[in-house]
Amino acid sequence: MGTIASTPAAAEGAEDGWNPVCAFVALPVERGVTALAQGTAVALFRTYDDQVYALGNHDPLTRTGVLAKGIVGTRGGVPFVASPVHRKAFDLRTGRCLDDPHVSVPSYPVRIVDGTVYVGPRLTFRGP
Amino acid sequence: MTETSTRKRLVVVGGGMVAHRLVEAVADRDTAGEWHVDVFAEESRAPYDRVALTSFFSGRDPEDLLLGDGSLWRREGVRLHTNAPVKAVDTAARQVHARGRVYDYDALVLATGSSAFVPPVEGSDLPGSFVYRTVDDVTELRAWVTDRGAELDRPVRGAVVGGGLLGLEAAGALQAMGVESTVVEFAPRLMALQVDEGGGEALRRLIEKLGITVRTSTATKRIKAGRNGRVARMDFDGGDRLPVDVVVFATGVRPRDELARAAGLPVGERGGVRVDEACAVPGHDDVYAVGEVACIDGRCWGLVGPGNTMAEVVVDRLLGGGATFPGADTSTKLKLLGVDVASFGDVFAAQAGSLEVVHSDPVNGVYKKLVVSDDAQTLLGGVLVGDASAYASLRPLVGSPLGADPTAWLLPEGVEGPPSTELPDAANVCSCNNVSAGAIRCAVTEQGCTDLPAVKACSRAGTSCGSCLPLVKTLMTSELEKAGVEVSDALCEHFAVSRAQLFDIVRVTGLRTFSEIIAAHGTGRGCDICRPVVASILSSLGTGHVLDADQARLQDTNDHVMANLQKDGTYSVVPRIPGGEITPEGLLVIGQVAQDFGLYTKITGGQRIDLFGARMEQLPAIWKRLVDAGFESGQAYGKAVRTVKSCVGSTWCRYGVQDSVGLAIALELRYRGLRAPHKIKLGVSGCARECAEARSKDVGVIATENGWNLYVGGNGGFTPRHAQLFAEDLDTETLVRTIDRFLMYYVRTADRLQRTAPWVEQVGMDEVRRVVLDDSLGIAADLDAAMAAHVDSYEDEWAATLDDPEKLAHFVSFVNEPDTADPSLAYVTERGQRRPATADERREGVLVAGPTLEVRS
Numbered sequence: 007m008g009t010i011a012s013t014p015a016a017a018e019g020a021e022d023g024w025n026p027v028c029a030f031v032a033l034p035v036e037r038g039v040t041a042l043a044q045g046t047a048v049a050l051f052r053t054y055d056d057q058v059y060a061l062g063n064h065d066p067l068t069r070t071g072v073l074a075k076g077i078v079g080t081r082g083g084v085p086f087v088a089s090p091v092h093r094k095a096f097d098l099r100t101g102r103c104l105d106d107p108h109v110s111v112p113s114y115p116v117r118i119v120d121g122t123v124y125v126g127p128r129l130t131f132r133g134p
Numbered sequence: 135m136t137e138t139s140t141r142k143r144l145v146v147v148g149g150g151m152v153a154h155r156l157v158e159a160v161a162d163r164d165t166a167g168e169w170h171v172d173v174f175a176e177e178s179r180a181p182y183d184r185v186a187l188t189s190f191f192s193g194r195d196p197e198d199l200l201l202g203d204g205s206l207w208r209r210e211g212v213r214l215h216t217n218a219p220v221k222a223v224d225t226a227a228r229q230v231h232a233r234g235r236v237y238d239y240d241a242l243v244l245a246t247g248s249s250a251f252v253p254p255v256e257g258s259d260l261p262g263s264f265v266y267r268t269v270d271d272v273t274e275l276r277a278w279v280t281d282r283g284a285e286l287d288r289p290v291r292g293a294v295v296g297g298g299l300l301g302l303e304a305a306g307a308l309q310a311m312g313v314e315s316t317v318v319e320f321a322p323r324l325m326a327l328q329v330d331e332g333g334g335e336a337l338r339r340l341i342e343k344l345g346i347t348v349r350t351s352t353a354t355k356r357i358k359a360g361r362n363g364r365v366a367r368m369d370f371d372g373g374d375r376l377p378v379d380v381v382v383f384a385t386g387v388r389p390r391d392e393l394a395r396a397a398g399l400p401v402g403e404r405g406g407v408r409v410d411e412a413c414a415v416p417g418h419d420d421v422y423a424v425g426e427v428a429c430i431d432g433r434c435w436g437l438v439g440p441g442n443t444m445a446e447v448v449v450d451r452l453l454g455g456g457a458t459f460p461g462a463d464t465s466t467k468l469k470l471l472g473v474d475v476a477s478f479g480d481v482f483a484a485q486a487g488s489l490e491v492v493h494s495d496p497v498n499g500v501y502k503k504l505v506v507s508d509d510a511q512t513l514l515g516g517v518l519v520g521d522a523s524a525y526a527s528l529r530p531l532v533g534s535p536l537g538a539d540p541t542a543w544l545l546p547e548g549v550e551g552p553p554s555t556e557l558p559d560a561a562n563v564c565s566c567n568n569v570s571a572g573a574i575r576c577a578v579t580e581q582g583c584t585d586l587p588a589v590k591a592c593s594r595a596g597t598s599c600g601s602c603l604p605l606v607k608t609l610m611t612s613e614l615e616k617a618g619v620e621v622s623d624a625l626c627e628h629f630a631v632s633r634a635q636l637f638d639i640v641r642v643t644g645l646r647t648f649s650e651i652i653a654a655h656g657t658g659r660g661c662d663i664c665r666p667v668v669a670s671i672l673s674s675l676g677t678g679h680v681l682d683a684d685q686a687r688l689q690d691t692n693d694h695v696m697a698n699l700q701k702d703g704t705y706s707v708v709p710r711i712p713g714g715e716i717t718p719e720g721l722l723v724i725g726q727v728a729q730d731f732g733l734y735t736k737i738t739g740g741q742r743i744d745l746f747g748a749r750m751e752q753l754p755a756i757w758k759r760l761v762d763a764g765f766e767s768g769q770a771y772g773k774a775v776r777t778v779k780s781c782v783g784s785t786w787c788r789y790g791v792q793d794s795v796g797l798a799i800a801l802e803l804r805y806r807g808l809r810a811p812h813k814i815k816l817g818v819s820g821c822a823r824e825c826a827e828a829r830s831k832d833v834g835v836i837a838t839e840n841g842w843n844l845y846v847g848g849n850g851g852f853t854p855r856h857a858q859l860f861a862e863d864l865d866t867e868t869l870v871r872t873i874d875r876f877l878m879y880y881v882r883t884a885d886r887l888q889r890t891a892p893w894v895e896q897v898g899m900d901e902v903r904r905v906v907l908d909d910s911l912g913i914a915a916d917l918d919a920a921m922a923a924h925v926d927s928y929e930d931e932w933a934a935t936l937d938d939p940e941k942l943a944h945f946v947s948f949v950n951e952p953d954t955a956d957p958s959l960a961y962v963t964e965r966g967q968r969r970p971a972t973a974d975e976r977r978e979g980v981l982v983a984g985p986t987l988e989v990r991s
Binding site for chain 2: 027028032033034035036037039040041042043047050053054064068069070071072075076077078079080081082083085086088090091093095
């Protein structure tokens, strides 16, 4: 999840394997974009409340790089993206598939420093 | 074999559909692991769906026919031996001989099925003669026809001997391969076992209409070879001759009882292993026979339904139960050569005093007969040819009161619905798996199933041929309603109202952004269900471009990039070609664009051209070229008006009575861009020959001498429907006004993803007529104004996008590397064009090109 940090050191973002990706304002509200980060295709989503989330773009259920193209919404308060191919829902916070507990996509931490979006190394999620 | 020494050994001889069911039942029910099963199959394949054999000709692989997912044969305690015919059975030693070895058994099940019977006609063994029973048979037949077709400079000629179920299937298969086919039947009518004379006549007319010649009351005397030694001519009793290149015998089957005979087991008079009601061979309580080879009460059953029942009986016995074979339902419903045929119960009115009620319509090729008791109250049986839609409702009623005048059931589709009758619990709904109405009700009331997949899984109803599913769904819904489970029409968790209600809310309140609408009338932030619905409603109300900021976030990916997402994540592009009319210059532009961007091209069913394999970042450049050449968006990606298909009409055609192309173009230009609850297709035919297939469209127009006939509510797809006549002999102005109102009324009141056919059914055709033609609701002026506003405000979405840098900004592959093609794309060339590489091809890495190779873009 991304939080808008005020300032310490813009350079901080580039350390520890964080990749600068784009300007925060370049992210459309309640949609996704695809970015190359952490050596792979990452889907970035900006929700209604200006939170930014990053998931692997590859939908494991349909084996296609399409998650960024899905519709963003909420299910019982959980922010999610619906894969555009067969509409399975993925939790934006964790990458867990809400329709199939055995499926998940990688989740990446996001930081916004001085208006730039950074994507960090993949998170390991330990379950709810 | 030591690991299974504690278990009892079951040997199944034969690997057909019934053997499959038997092993499945053992796997399901033998929870204690009492039995180890060995299945000996003569064919090289695991059990497959023999009933669907003909689908093999429509391009399916033999593998697609396999029953189940194969996991059954990998289970512990189950072994399938293929290519392993059993050579002998020794009931004294309780052993079978196969694969050069001896296998012990504690119980033996003979499921050897039948073999095709070939009558002793001279020449029936010549090269070019076939039977129609196994995958290997049809594979050889297909190869023969293909080879002969390549040798001859005329169509291959074929004959099918036998006009029963299988014969007509075979004729259809030949026909599908382009063979000029003749069906030769000894009896005076087709399908003599299943349908009566009237039904046989109707069937004959329908089949002859397909170009197949039918010869009934014809006996084949001999088949003569040509100089090359292959079949060349059939001679019939009476002296007639027929030149042929291939002959298929579909003259019935004979039980495969030779193993049983050799083992000294009792056989029936006309063959088949004699068994009692437990399917056990008399005097051998450890030997059973099931399926087509079993002869119960002097009768063999050639259908899979009764075979499955026998398999269940035997498994019950093996596990200590006392099940008996209850007899079976020989009802059949099938689609032969696209013709619906069904028969059930007492087809031939054999019961004393029974009455026959017949509806025969030779014009439309429909024949229906119901057999009822002498007081016309109880249904005894029936025959349906040409329109078997009433089968699912009628068959379970056999033996029960009809609940209404029998003629009500026979009226043509759409004239008046059959009465709704509460089925008795005992009524058999799914005859493949023998599931009663009571069992389906029980799945809902006691097992807690609340949707169709759950009911299917729980009761097995509708899991074989699926023809009973509509009835299963009706039963389920009615049970759910009785149980007070509200079958809610709420859109999703965010909106408690239906689409139609939401449409009215948005229209009346004038709210124009999703945030306002959901804040005032919903909860949360929406989802993939309600967001596209709101987007569609806003579009239908003409509130601006689909990619305007607030609307862009509501669109499905297709609408969001104004192209159709394909399996590899790229898109296809479809320019509008109104009425299917295109200039040579236009064709050249499309061809040049496809070549320059390396796109795969295919003609669509809607008379336009689909360009596949466009990457997100290429779409603006592709559309720039198309828009500059005068093309505009075809909305192939939207729940919107798609195409108006037309025949060439009176301009060129010798038969055309009106200018169908002109009207189709006018209609397409009028309705283009109209967003709706689902896609809308239209068609215009220039005469009653109906070459535009307008009656398979939501709105179909067919020219008459006096004007236009309007049909509504048709569609192709998963549940095909014919459009129904709405109004006759309209002049062009009245026609257009009527379509305006019909479409707008539909757009406003239909449910999400509901096409016109189910919408018309729900509202009622008469009610739609009253609203649209008689203005019974007083909204006609409003509907007219709404359509006028749509026509006035139309703009091409793609042209508008190209003019707006903000909208163009999101057409990038990666936000941080906008022009880098997605490196995961890979293609191979096939028939001169590229297509996505399969997983295997990617793994092997041969012939695979990356996303941009060989592409001039």
